[in-house]
Amino acid sequence: MNWALANRDLLVELTWQHVWVSAVCILLGFALALPVGWFAYAANRSPRRPMRQLSGGVLSIGSILYTIPSLPLLVILPSLLGLPWLSVLSIVIALTVYAFAIMVRSVADALRSVPPMVLDSATACGYSRTQRALTVTLPLAGPVMLASLRVVSVSTVSLLSIGALTGVRNLGSLFTNGYNRDFTTEIATGIVLTVIVALVFDAIIVASGRLLMPWSRVVRAGGGE
């Protein structure tokens, strides 16, 4: 506790780094997964076989990307993109790839979970395709997407600390530094702060879900996955 108080400035700086980088990755991953997942869902309903195969292909690429271990991806990306090792950009890209990889399948699953009868009723009521997508499909699929956004958020916050191994500054720096100095307090502080960041993010996601989708109790994350 004394150590944490004495090093307040450092902890605030590292926590801030951790917060903004993981927030950017989570939001970017979701922003990319939504249209791609929607495309996979729509292509899967297409009467044309190549479109359905394309849909399966998009989803498989997602799961293959997720299979790539984090540290190797983190060191391969800068070389592929010609970035320096220490660049924050490469960890942002790596974690965005993971967030996208988890989200893309669950966006497609969430859209598929909307009962076809409801969609047909909307069409029968005279909704245009765009109206139906925005005011029927999206709101009904929302809670399932939110549940997987929570999973993405927790894993992004905890994965980001790996970046400390390539020298990117965030709460993970407390682990590498604490280990090198044989100082457990520093590591424990880092773990506690990481978990707090994850909890705060989770609370924000749940709260915004309640605000945006008051008609549905938030679907619980975890469980079956």
Next chain:
Amino acid sequence: MSLINDTVAWLTDSAQWSGGSGIPWRVAQHLGYTTITVLAASVVAVPLGLYVGHTGRWKNTAVLVTGALRALPTLGLITLIVLLTSVGLTPAIIALAVLCIPPLLAGIYSGLEAVDPATVDAARAQGMTETQVITRVELPLALPLIIGGLRSAVLQVIATATVAAFIGVGGLGRYIIDGLAVRDTPRVLGGAIIVVVLALLIDALFAVGQRLAFRHASPADSHPQLKEKTA
């Protein structure tokens, strides 16, 4: 593109393919750590998962604890456990095993939970004991989901064992951590590529295993004629 040439040169250098820091030995070490870790985690996860999945008790606690364990940063947990105990392989394996419990446990209890209660009741009505219900009915039907849990557990250990090289254990992570320390880019990239290839290969093996288990668990879904009759 000299970086690619250098990496290919590193990967194909015959010095890299023999001895105590050679690629075959590092791959064997990596797979060895993974096996020991998954076995150690199974000692906890299998009985616990069977209990929770079979009885349905403590389910909320299990969900909560596995969720909380996932939030713990890998690197933090590994460095903390090693500093609190001793530097060496055993503490590292313990840390890796702790992180490996959630996916294993989730696969087992959600697999058992997904078995149709009517099937379980029918097994009991036929006079099966609880042990028989678990081993002959629930486990075979839950197998695809259990293998799914094992698949994510194994892949996670392959990834975290790479990170564990930071605290001095062997395995493929050595190339990355040591290479980073001396800015030897071809070694870092070569090591990273081997880990990625290994992970993708093992994932593909599990995908095949899962498909076989699924066919075994629900033959109706893989035989259209049978499906028509039951539906």
